[in-house]
Amino acid sequence: AKSPPSPPQNDQAGDGSVVDSKVYKWDFFTYFSSASTNAKFYNGFIADVKEKSNGRLLITLRTEGEVPYSATEALQIIANNSVQIADCDTGYISGDIPEMQVITGLPFLNKNQQDFLAIDKALRPTLQNKLDKYNAKPLFIYNMPQQVVSGKGKTVNSYSEMANKKIRTYSPVHQEFLAKFNISPISMTLNEVPSAIQRGVIDGIVTSSLSITDYVLEEICDWTYMKPLSIACNYIVVNQSALAELPEDLREIVIAAAAKCEAELRQQMDEIEQSCFEKMKDAGMELYYPNAEDQINEDKVAAEFWESWGQKQSPEVRKALAIAREAVGK
Amino acid sequence: MEWGLLFISFLIVLFALLFAGQWIAFALGTCSIIGFYVIGSGVAFNSIGNVIWKNTNSLTLTAIPLFIFMGEIILRSGISGKFYNGVTAWIGKLPGGLLHSNIVACAFFAAITGSSVATAAAIGSVAIPEQEKRGYNRKLVYGSIGGGGTLGILIPPSIPFIIYGVLTEQSVARLFMAGIIPGVVLALIFMAFIFIRVKLNKSLAPHYEDKITWSIRFKGLIDMFPLIFLIGIILGGIYLGVMTPTEAAAIGAIFSIGLCLFYRTLNFKMFKTALENTVKTSCMVLFIIVGASFLSYLMVVSGINRELTTWVVAQNFSISGFLILLVVIYFILGCLMDGNAMIFLTMPVLWPIIVQMGINPIWFGVFLVIMIELAQITPPVGLNLFVLHGVVRKTGIKDIGIGYIIMSCLPYFLLLLLMLLIISIFPGLATWLPANM
Amino acid sequence: MKILKMTNEIIGKLALIGALLAGVGVICMMILVGLDVVLRNLMNISIMISDEISGYLLVAFIFFGVTFAMRTGALLRIDFIYSKMRGYFKHIVDIILYVVTLAYTLILLKYSFIFVQNSFNFKTTSNSMLRVPMWIPQSVIVIGLFVLALQISISLIASILTLFKEDNVLQSILSNEEDDGEDQDFGEEAVF
Ligand code: NA
Numbered sequence: 001a002k003s004p005p006s007p008p009q010n011d012q013a014g015d016g017s018v019v020d021s022k023v024y025k026w027d028f029f030t031y032f033s034s035a036s037t038n039a040k041f042y043n044g045f046i047a048d049v050k051e052k053s054n055g056r057l058l059i060t061l062r063t064e065g066e067v068p069y070s071a072t073e074a075l076q077i078i079a080n081n082s083v084q085i086a087d088c089d090t091g092y093i094s095g096d097i098p099e100m101q102v103i104t105g106l107p108f109l110n111k112n113q114q115d116f117l118a119i120d121k122a123l124r125p126t127l128q129n130k131l132d133k134y135n136a137k138p139l140f141i142y143n144m145p146q147q148v149v150s151g152k153g154k155t156v157n158s159y160s161e162m163a164n165k166k167i168r169t170y171s172p173v174h175q176e177f178l179a180k181f182n183i184s185p186i187s188m189t190l191n192e193v194p195s196a197i198q199r200g201v202i203d204g205i206v207t208s209s210l211s212i213t214d215y216v217l218e219e220i221c222d223w224t225y226m227k228p229l230s231i232a233c234n235y236i237v238v239n240q241s242a243l244a245e246l247p248e249d250l251r252e253i254v255i256a257a258a259a260k261c262e263a264e265l266r267q268q269m270d271e272i273e274q275s276c277f278e279k280m281k282d283a284g285m286e287l288y289y290p291n292a293e294d295q296i297n298e299d300k301v302a303a304e305f306w307e308s309w310g311q312k313q314s315p316e317v318r319k320a321l322a323i324a325r326e327a328v329g330k
Numbered sequence: 331m332e333w334g335l336l337f338i339s340f341l342i343v344l345f346a347l348l349f350a351g352q353w354i355a356f357a358l359g360t361c362s363i364i365g366f367y368v369i370g371s372g373v374a375f376n377s378i379g380n381v382i383w384k385n386t387n388s389l390t391l392t393a394i395p396l397f398i399f400m401g402e403i404i405l406r407s408g409i410s411g412k413f414y415n416g417v418t419a420w421i422g423k424l425p426g427g428l429l430h431s432n433i434v435a436c437a438f439f440a441a442i443t444g445s446s447v448a449t450a451a452a453i454g455s456v457a458i459p460e461q462e463k464r465g466y467n468r469k470l471v472y473g474s475i476g477g478g479g480t481l482g483i484l485i486p487p488s489i490p491f492i493i494y495g496v497l498t499e500q501s502v503a504r505l506f507m508a509g510i511i512p513g514v515v516l517a518l519i520f521m522a523f524i525f526i527r528v529k530l531n532k533s534l535a536p537h538y539e540d541k542i543t544w545s546i547r548f549k550g551l552i553d554m555f556p557l558i559f560l561i562g563i564i565l566g567g568i569y570l571g572v573m574t575p576t577e578a579a580a581i582g583a584i585f586s587i588g589l590c591l592f593y594r595t596l597n598f599k600m601f602k603t604a605l606e607n608t609v610k611t612s613c614m615v616l617f618i619i620v621g622a623s624f625l626s627y628l629m630v631v632s633g634i635n636r637e638l639t640t641w642v643v644a645q646n647f648s649i650s651g652f653l654i655l656l657v658v659i660y661f662i663l664g665c666l667m668d669g670n671a672m673i674f675l676t677m678p679v680l681w682p683i684i685v686q687m688g689i690n691p692i693w694f695g696v697f698l699v700i701m702i703e704l705a706q707i708t709p710p711v712g713l714n715l716f717v718l719h720g721v722v723r724k725t726g727i728k729d730i731g732i733g734y735i736i737m738s739c740l741p742y743f744l745l746l747l748l749m750l751l752i753i754s755i756f757p758g759l760a761t762w763l764p765a766n767m
Numbered sequence: 768m769k770i771l772k773m774t775n776e777i778i779g780k781l782a783l784i785g786a787l788l789a790g791v792g793v794i795c796m797m798i799l800v801g802l803d804v805v806l807r808n809l810m811n812i813s814i815m816i817s818d819e820i821s822g823y824l825l826v827a828f829i830f831f832g833v834t835f836a837m838r839t840g841a842l843l844r845i846d847f848i849y850s851k852m853r854g855y856f857k858h859i860v861d862i863i864l865y866v867v868t869l870a871y872t873l874i875l876l877k878y879s880f881i882f883v884q885n886s887f888n889f890k891t892t893s894n895s896m897l898r899v900p901m902w903i904p905q906s907v908i909v910i911g912l913f914v915l916a917l918q919i920s921i922s923l924i925a926s927i928l929t930l931f932k933e934d935n936v937l938q939s940i941l942s943n944e945e946d947d948g949e950d951q952d953f954g955e956e957a958v959f
């Protein structure tokens with residue numbers, strides 16, 4: 001039962017002598033399951049806020065199974081204050097903010113944290129403009145480990161060798177790009193993927209090493225093509241009014257805890273990624289690093305793809321693409 | 331224990347609405363909306379649209395109308411009747427004779443429809459008139475179909491397994507594997523029960539004096555072929571990786587139509603009736619799912635789910651104590667609601683505890699589905715009972731009340747409890763196959 | 768009476784059209800998913816949109832079909848007490864049940880409408896290749912609930928009027944189940 005918190009009455013004097021003892025209760029929506037690595041970081045953030053505020057701001061993590069929202073609805077439930085914090089995957093919310101596709105889906109454009117931060121910095125005014133419609137504002141942002149193609153069977157040594165293979169990806173931009181190499185993109189619920197790969201319904205999947213190990217796919221897959229196709233990025237957004245209604249000290253606690261969580265996520269995601277690769281190798285998967293020649297060819301196809309894809313988008317998205325390309329110098 | 335009081339009040343409201351005769355789907359929802367008012371949650375009202383959209387815009391749930399449609403087609407085209415005759419030729423002479431064929435036919439039919447209701451309806455409408463004619467004991471006939479019908483959700487494909495898998499992020503394929511051995515064991519237990527009953531009291535079933543020749547058996551095989559072919563396509567398709575379990579529902583429906591066209595047993599009127607009944611039955615089930623999802627959301631916004639979780643954990647139950655508690659809870663819920671609704675209602679509350687207690691999630695899926703089988707034959711909400719009652723009335727037997735049907739199914743209720751005990755003692759029955767395939 | 772009868776017939780037509788659309792929806796789902804399986808296995812291509820469209824079709828199926836299910840008595844109720852009610856008392860209980868159910872349906876209608884309105888105002892699209900404006904598949908919920916509310920309203924009106932006089936028209940409105948004729952198999956079994 002979370003009615004929007006009412007503004008504090010008694011610390012307006014600003015002399016700190018009157019302590020506002022009202023307890024604020026917030027909900028934090030994420031589409032990751034409560035057992036996931038990401039949820040652990042979010043729970044750390046929540047515990048941090050609780051501790052620093054002496055229990056005056058209690059945040060509850062709500063996972064997709066518990067509350068009736070989908071990852072795609074993250075911004076709308078922020079807009080109507082159903083939750084105060086929401087985890088937005090740039091791909092999932094691209095139905096609301098099409099510019100987000102530039103960050104997450106385009107092949108070989110945004111390949112690591114550095115790229116992501118540069119693109120975010122350049123695009124932020126545009127994005128914030130859109131986020132304002134939903135009364136939302138990023139609290140912290142981070143990127144997931146790189147998305148790579150993994151599969152079962154003989155190791156593939158280039159995208160061309162993936163021709164005629166059935167590869168699962170949820171991103172429509174990936175789907176379009178894979179088709180350039182005669183790969184058959186498949187859309188399928190993640191739950192069905194492990195048994196589908198095992199029994200050959202599909203040959204592989206575009207996903208991060210973290211998802212591979214979360215779904216124990218390393219026991220089913222034989223290879224990974226170690227060229228990051230793209231990275232998934234997360235904007236943890238907060239309802240601006242809810243944040244503004246907090247007493248100043250609580251607001252500062254939230255912002256500080258967010259910054260701390262962001263730093264941890266950025267620092268540890270790399271280590272997590274490395275340990276996932278280790279796990280995959282231990283399970284007998286071959287991690288294939290493509291040679292320079294193949295890389296150059298694939299980059300060339302990608303650059304052409306950015307152009308042709310951009311032509312089909314709205315002027316706004318095309319502009320965002322130009323900004324992003326400039327930001328990473330590609 | 332403020333939440334406890336709240337929880338009990340909600341239950342009282344729900345029971346009052348249900349017993350006053352409000353439609354189950356609406357009673358579940360009405361109780362939830364009243365709950366939203368009581369706890370004064372604006373967020374809950376704002377989320378009504380989300381609840382509806384999220385619980386109906388679902389690829390997984392498309393399996394419900396598609397499997398029901400397939401069952402309807404098979405039933406109306408007479409393919410199921412043929413199959414039943416074929417089975418009779420093979421096991422008619424066993425003590426209990428055709429009664430075993432009810433169980434076997436239910437088990438096979440279950441394998442494809444994934445729906446207990448469809449199974450009981452299909453086998454019942456073929457078997458009851460036949461066996462009435464030949465002088466079988468009515469109680470045994472009704473019981474074997476009501477009880478056998480429950481096999482429909484344990485033997486894959488099975489809708490409750492799909493729902494459970496999606497809610498808890500478990501592999502649906504593994505859950506399906508897990509259901510096979512317990513399903514077969516349960517069918518054997520049912521048959522052993524019939525065997526013993528008839529051995530002890532020969533007047534319960536007629537004897538067959540006439541010899542069943544091999545040519546009759548051979549003809550029986552031909553009669554059984556279409557349905558076995560269909561089962562082979564579906565299970566083989568899933569196993570060989572041609573399709574996912576959800577897709578199997580669509581393929582099953584297509585092949586059943588194809589078979590009917592091949593045997594020229596389907597006309598337009600039958601097709602229309604099958605479709606009409608599919609709309610009715612599926613909408614009934616799916617609307618109950620919508621109602622139940624409101625109720626489970628009420629548990630979340632009122633905080634009851636987390637409070638109850640904390641309470642159960644604080645009781646420090648041992649795993650067996652916890653499971654016994656669950657049997658009691660599910661029995662009560664099972665009397666009151668649809669099996670699928672039961673999963674939706676309890677999983678948000680129970681799932682964290684199950685994980686925390688280290689209970690094997692695949693095994694728990696089988697446990698849960700057996701509890702749902704129980705729910706199908708417990709009054710006042712027992713889908714199989716009412717389907718069976720409908721079938722009996724349609725065959726022109728007017729003097730059989732619902733109480734008689736309930737009593738007929740009672741032994742199967744006890745046998746299902748026995749099955750729970752068996753998988754608790756031998757968990758490998760459920761976990762071995764999924765771990766080794 | 769005449770107006771009431773006509774209205775009932777119109778709602779009956781709407782319910783039937785809904786059922787027809789729901790039936791077509793099932794067939795489309797079946798063909799779409801089936802085609803996807805065939806194409807994937809034989810030609811190695813996937814209709815990327817079949818899971819998305821099937822989801823929308825299921826929503827349409829439920830909300831277009833529900834009024835028909837209600838009219839034909841397919842919606843389950845626990846009636847071991849209800850079936851024993853007689854006469855005046857039963858009429859009163861009926862009226863209360865219809866009022867409660869109507870209120871529930873109207874609340875769902877209101878908030879579903881707001882939900883769809885939000886999708887419309889935010890211009891939200893699906894994030895698949897199709898980029899379907901979400902308000903289109905979502906508005907099916909509003910349409911379906913609206914027709915359902917009409918159905919419940921006319922039953923409510925008829926059951927109130929029955930308090931004052933016995934009338935064949937009212938009876939027929941209250942028991943559409945029997946009137947639709949056709950094959951009642953499942954409907955009958957489900958109403959217990
Ligand atoms: Na089944």
Ligand code: NA
Nearest residue numbers: 664705708711
């Ligand atoms: Na029951």
